[in-house]
Amino acid sequence: MAVVINGRDLTVEEVIRVCRGDEKVEIAPEAQKAIQKARDYIEKKLEEGAVIYGLTTGFGKFANVLISKEETADLQRNLIISHTCALGEPYPRQYVRAAMLLRCNALSRGNSGIRLSTVQTMVDMLNAGVHPVIPRKGSLGASGDLAPLSHIALGLIGLGKVEYKGETVDAAEALKDAGITPVELAAKEGLALNNGTQMMTAVGVNVLWDAMRLLKVADIATAMTAEALHGITKAYDPKVQKLRGHEGQKIVAENLLTLLDGSKNAFDVQPTKVQDPYSLRCIPQVHGASRDAIKYVYDVVSKEINAVTDNPLVFPDEDEVISGGNFHGQPMALAFDFMKMAISELADVSERRAERLINPALSEGLPGFLTKHGGVCSGFMIAQYAAASMVSENKVYDHPACVDSIPSSGNQEDHVSMGTTSARTAAMVLDNAQKVIGIELASAAQGIWLREEIGESKVENLAPATKAAYDYIRTLSDPIDQDIIMHDELVKFDEMIKDNSLLEAVEKVVTLK
Structure with a gap:
């Protein structure tokens, strides 16, 4: 029996079943449609040359730097590799699995603009037991867990180290053995992957x-x-x-x-x-x-x-892309x-x-x-x-x-x-x-x-x-x-x-x- 995610009704008990019991994960059909709808909207905006944070601009203080259409893929890859700054001992396996599940669930809601194939690849990694190595230290908890989530995304693109079959190996080697093709990030995807509260919530x-x-x-x-x-x-x-x-x-x-x-x-x-x-x-x-x-x-x-919890958020039905602050970890910080x-x-x-x-x-x-x-x-x-x-x-x-x-x-x-x-x-x-x-x-x-x-x-x-x-x-x-x-x-x-x-x-x- 698999845990089916749609971004709306995942339970604490189901998270534990996946992260400790290795239960399989599937993306619900309605979630697949929502993800694709948001991605189609992003592609449309990209073609129109719209100015959207993280899509056609830089990040953080560089939000006022415009990025050409030809540079958008490089922008996303550079975002991930430059943000992998976490240090210290790696998180235990169950925390990594929980973070991967929660990130996939958030993306399944259909407000992030990521490609369905990219989310599915992370689900495939989770089901195959390919777990990126994530050092414990280095997150401010806003803009979410940028450093640790970047380490997850690093494994997704075939870089860095992962834990696989009880050993720490190169991500590319593990993905190949598991029959998973590394992702080549497209516009908006890096930001959709590393902007959120999933690491703190996983712990x-x-x-x-x-x-x-x-x-x-x-x-x-x-x-x-x-x-x-x-x-x-x-x-x-x-x-x-x-x-x-x-x-x-x-x-x-x-x-x-x-x-x-x-x-x-x-x-x-x-x-x-x-x-x-x-x-x-x-x-x-x-x-x-x-x-x-x-x-x-x-x-x-x-x-x-x-x-x-990522930013900006995509609302295809309203024809809006809104820069907000859902990545801010304060609700979880106070609770924890x-x-x-x-x-x-x-x-x-x-x-x-x-x-x-x-x-x-x-x-x-x-x-x-x-x-x-x-x-x-x-x-x-x-x-x-x-x-x-x-x-x-x-x-x-x-x-x-x-x-x-x-x-x-x-x-x-x-x-x-x-x-x-x-x-x-x-x-x-x-x-x-x-x-x-x-x-x-x-x-x-x-x-x-x-x-x-x-x-x-x-x-x-x-x-x-x-x-x-x-x-x-x-x-x-x-x-x-x-x-x-x-x-x-x-x-x-x-x-x-x-x-x-x-x-x-x-x-x-x-x-x-």
Whole structure:
């Protein structure tokens, strides 16, 4: 089954299927007609000698330089090769595939003036697994992602390097092996290919997808910590959440009650305390706020993956070519800066819960640093250091990139979004947050095991959902009696979050929202 694109109704889920699951892509028949109609209009304007930005003029500050009909093809090729200025490590494969898909989808709307054959060639590259190498650094996020998208277009014309069959090779070699003819760019095509927000959106949609799953995993980690620390579930009562009214808060409270339903460790009233600390009691409010933020980002991204973001835009029916600013990444920059702060907060409060498990002054009677042999063994002492380090590092990444702007192109482009930096730093924040929550999960599982070891509670006293999580963890990670190389254990928790296996194990028992 292929994902059919028309520039109008691509979904986040479909993007993930293509960029991670290698699902094939097709251009819808109605989109093919729209693309061709816009191209016919461009050819007509070219014949008429109309003055159109990027078609018969230079770019940016050179917009007042007229270009002859004979020079239009050179103009487009030069645009691409001169704009391939990105530097740094290459983007991961899934980000490149997402960017290629999103660019094809935007062009399928029929407002860019590109040839159908050119769009089809990019689709063919995507389906054949020919992925241009795109360095990560160098986009201002307006005029869109000029540098990274130029690297995609470079591969399209048979230049530069691509990732193909697991190796980095010359684009011309890969295209030949795949049976794809490189494109010779025609008038307007270079600008149609490299002017847009697809790189920042490709990174952001992948981070968003993983953040949506991490929201549930954070609730699971909270529930396991509540089991280990004899949490009070009354704070999650629906009546409390209703009085605040925020949807995310309601959902998190419901998830926590679902996860802890049937527990003999965490329940409404605890004989030793009246209320829990904020890192347990206020989780509906904290995780819920992050959940509402992620929902906002999902709505914004769902619009952007179907947006036409190049310039100028072609309106054949109205006989107009309009120079506008749809390439400006500000809507995504704000959303992705918001997203990374929402993800950071999941890690912030997770580290505080891990500290309560590890600190003997706060752990409700658990052995200090989660080891039975304190002194000769350090247990989880430095695991908390690692979590604290990553939480602190996230504070650096959380600085909003969108509040900065450096003018470019001779001050013609005098305000830029830096949205690609917002997306890239969101990916860094996500990776840290997954690792921090993994440390909490490891600590909570150790605490649950120690309760049984010291004769306070049995694993069978866990709620069905948290027991499913605990049992799955124990298929990969044994309880720690004597000190071991902690890195190797903590990597297992990071991986079970990233590959979604822990969440899948829990959702075989309960349904989480």
